[in-house]
Amino acid sequence: MKKTIYLLVISAMIILGGCSTTTKSELYGDMYEKKPVSVLIMPPINNSTKVEAKEYFHSTLNVPLANQGYYVIPPFLSMEILKRESAYNAQRFMDADLTKFQEVFGADVALFTVIHKWAKSSIGSNVKIEIEYILKSTQTNQVLFSRKGEIIYDTSVNTGAGGWVGLIADVAASALNTALTKYISVARSCNDYTFSDLPHGKYSPRFMVDSSDVAGDKEFKQRLN
């Protein structure tokens, strides 16, 4: 009998511990309703003073989206077509009708990223990033998912998994210098952190079953490394 009571108390504590928080379906209900499959990555809009920030993000966006279960429209091939159609400036489409993107690319949603800030601190080894991610439906033009983050990334901490040392290990050392690999990791960490709240897509075993998962704030401040 006592055992059962203990069990009950402990499970109640675990359940209560998860309460009073927001779930993914509460924040991103439209994602669960519309169930978008294919994502078109728009070229990032770079309002920061760091020119390369655009490419750091552009080249790291498809991996987390695919790993989260989405069909990502071939990034290089779609970029080529966007360029040919003079549609490479994503800013123009932020508030425009997106139905054309469904017609041409078969995209259900378009991902816009706006890099507001990328600044290296004068002392220490921090990079401060302000970035916004917006996923818009190509059917209704409505925003289905958005998060905005102020992120401080400490480049001096060389943790294994997820850190930049892990990435270097993957890459032939001759191909890249460490500074480059480090900054790619900055972008990668921002993406990973932000998309951890994105409801899983069709190819993930967590598709539609993650609706009661706890979601972080839509606007967040976070230290990463």
Next chain:
Amino acid sequence: MKKWILYIGALVILASCSTQKPLYTWDGYEAYSYKYLKDRDKESREQLMESYEKIINEQEGSRDTVPPGIMADYGFLLMQADQQKKGKKMLTKEVKYYPESKVFIDRILKMIEQ
């Protein structure tokens, strides 16, 4: 009694520890993708193509299949490297693996034939 608490505690810890295998593995793709995006030269193209080969042939993700977009982008690069036949084959493979790519890839195939 204490045993029970320990047991449950261990279970909770274990449940939160087991890291899930990702759907796909990428073999340092992001760095090569960046380099090609930036440089657009033969060297960076060949490195990215090698990375595609590895993603396709040495895939260790939980889905045990090639990630979306990879075969089509590989096909696109192959064509730029004058390997039209193999490139086209890769584009058709993308549709076979991911039917939702049909609209876009069919359009590309049409453009190539013109």
